Amino acid sequence: MPLRYTLRQLEYFVAVGTTGSIAAASQQVNVSSPSISTGISQLEEELGVQLFVRHHAQGLTPTVAGRKLLDHAQMVLRQAAGLRDLAGDLSGTIRGPLALGCLSTFAQIVLPGLRRSFVELHDEVRISQLEADQSELFSLLRQAKIEMALTYDLDLPRDLPFVPMIELPPIVAMSEDHPLAGGTSVTIEQLAPHPMVLLDLPHSADYFLSFFVNAGLRANITERTRDMAVMRGLVANGFGYSIVNVRPFADRAPDGKPLRFLPLAGNQRPMKLGLLMASATDRTQLHKAFLAYARSWIEERKGLLSGASARVD
Template sequence: MAVRFTFRQLEYLVAVGEVGTIAQASLKLNVSSPSISTAINQLEGQFGIQLFVRHHAQGLSLTPGGRRVFKEAQRILADAAALSDIADDVAKRPGGAISVGALTTIAPLLSAKYRKSFEAHYPSARVSLFTGDQVALFSRLARAEIDVAITYDMEIPQDVHFEGMIALRPFVMLHRDHPMARQSEVSLRDIAGEPLVLLDLPLSRDYFLSTFRRIGLVPNITDRTNDLSVARSLVANGFGYSLLNIGTDLDLAPDGQRLAILPISEEVGSVTLGLATKQVGVKSAIVAAFFDHVRAEISAHGLPATKTR
């Protein structure tokens, strides 16, 4: 049989058990005596036991079974109060655990740095880091496995809130000895016929290909990889050029070969880097603090180890 009772009924039960009369419980809770009496009767009917012995002109005393229920009711009310305190703490004070996801392509540049600076500002915060492609990050948000995703404004689901932080134009990545490597910028019209090493990640690949389509070009794709480190190595060893969402100052491939990373001369649009969360009415204090922190870091310092134009 399903047992249905309210916290208010338990509150009335505990008050009567503590003071011994309905009249005194009424004064303590500022509730009418009939309301308390009705609640006690309802609980006895629901539980199928007598909770109190009624003494004429001497109040009420708990039965042995009633005392056990009384003690459990006290515990339930205390746990509910503690839960309310935790929720209040989460809502108002930036501390505790926060799970942050970041795109695999930008995680090495941003996630550890922002974790370090955020935990320095909020010593009671504990940041857990995860990486994945755009689709994987949105799936983690939907399953509440992460609180925040550092990502781009591409194909944002309706149930995800995205706040842009900085607009980024794509860059070209070349072998250090490529004939165009000493230029200040590279024209896609000049390089489109050469072998392209495509960073083949969900949504990112469509963005890179649309960069060519905007100016009526079709690239010559000869290699595909979903690993940015592999793309950097392939380019550094002369297998082609590649496109990046972020122009980085880091010009070494994993195998130590040199790279040249240059802006694109044509107007090819941009993507916006920002933070995404599950669509909720009010952010928790720690999530709101993380948004404010990243926004302030980008405003003051830009993105770590990146080129700007």
């Protein structure tokens, strides 16, 4: 006898199972609470098991059978979504989910605008995002929690393909009244005696400090932070300079105080910004389309992102 449950009923079941209440599930799937309640009752009748224990004031708790079936229901929904996306891929349609990661140092500058403009162009694409440091991005890709990651060519592993897009030379951020702010560029030798606010992230910190090591110098680190916005605030308030590769579109810290950006003189290795991918992700229409669009979008903003347009007036 054929089963008569629907994918919609499974969606309601998963929503309630993961949120713990019909009201929360209703908001998640944008369907009325009575419809969800009816759908779950019909699913229970069709499957012949009770999926939830109903609590009058505390929501719903999955039964033993419900917990076992919840994992299978999620798998069925993923497979159904994959079937739809495969059909779109075969027909050349750009649609489906895209799990995208981004290096936290420039996620706030690049990711929202890129994401918005891409989904406006392809309204059947659903992008989710995660911000992380370099090591975390490697792990997320290998665990298939993300499919692509916008990042730098910094200590890249051999098993993850990288497509470079633009080169970003290091630039120095400082307050407007910093003793070196009046120049057109600044050298490592000039910076070394001054207090430094280090953007202290895995791989990134070693890259910034390598400039001093290569010059036989030692950075005068007085502040450390893992947060790009905090770094900008410390710099603008005179706690020291910092070195970055991506320049914010506005020359101000989050508290509104001005910042000055100067090119770092010398033969310093630039960073290449690009897309890091899990194996074979670029074979789908969606991944190919996003790769091409991201390359064009980022290339158009190269002057803003790099120190090329840093003001020195």
